[in-house]
Amino acid sequence: MSQTIIGPDSEVIMHFDLKLEDGSAADSTRVNNKPAKLVMGDGSLTPNFEACLLGLEKGQKKSFTLHAEEAFGKANPDNIHHMDRSRFGADIEIQEGAILAFSQPDGSEIPGIIRSVAGDSVTVDFNHPLVGQTVIFDVEIIDVKPAKREA
The missing domain is CATH 3.10.50.40 (Chitinase A; domain 3)
Structure with a gap:
């Protein structure tokens, strides 16, 4: 065989x-x-x-x-987004290095890595980890x- x-x-x-x-x-x-x-x-x-x-x-x-x-x-700079803190639920702890799931318009989810938090601005990286x-x-x-x- x-x-x-x-x-x-x-x-x-x-x-x-x-x-x-x-x-x-x-x-x-x-x-x-x-x-x-x-x-x-x-x-x-x-x-x-x-x-x-x-x-x-x-x-x-x-x-x-x-x-x-x-x-x-390689990292695509277009996959790095700056978001307002208000777009995150109040119960979500936002800290550098955390990976959060973000809903897409089609209902699917995509992981994003929190790269930095400065005041009300949160930098999220949607490149593959x-x-x-x-x-x-x-x-x-x-x-x-x-x-x-x-x-």
């Missing part, structure tokens, strides 16, 4: 750890012991992260280092299946 190799349409179940260059953990599926499930090309991962998975087999473990441009890109960072992407492939095709 041949092992299934990850291709452009594979369904993949994997554990991953995302670490920064200093070794600190940024994200991990092992924390709650819930592996990630994705279909290659579904947008769950960036094309560069997906490229790391191509050709890997069930049971394989591998580590990749992705530089900022390959991982989450790992933007500008080199990351180490450790993967363990648990299962690989051909993607199910809609008939």
Whole structure:
């Protein structure tokens, strides 16, 4: 029985750890012991992260280092907004480094990091928290299946 190799349409179940260059953990599926499930090309991962998975087999473990441009890109100054303190609920504690969820017009939520608070002005950064960072992407492939095709 041949092992299934990850291709452009594979369904993949994997554990991953995302670490920064200093070794600190940024994200991990092992924390709650819930592996990630994705279909290659579904947008769950960036094309560069997906490229790391191509050709890997069930049971394989591998580590990749992705530089900022390959991982989450560089910070976009257009994603940094200055908001009036009154836009935040009175019960919300606003402090530098806090990550808050902001509702979008379509009802979805986007995380924003509080970068600074000066009087009534709050600076919120909507760039990905790992933007500008080199990351180490450790993967363990648990299962690989051909993607199910809609008939």
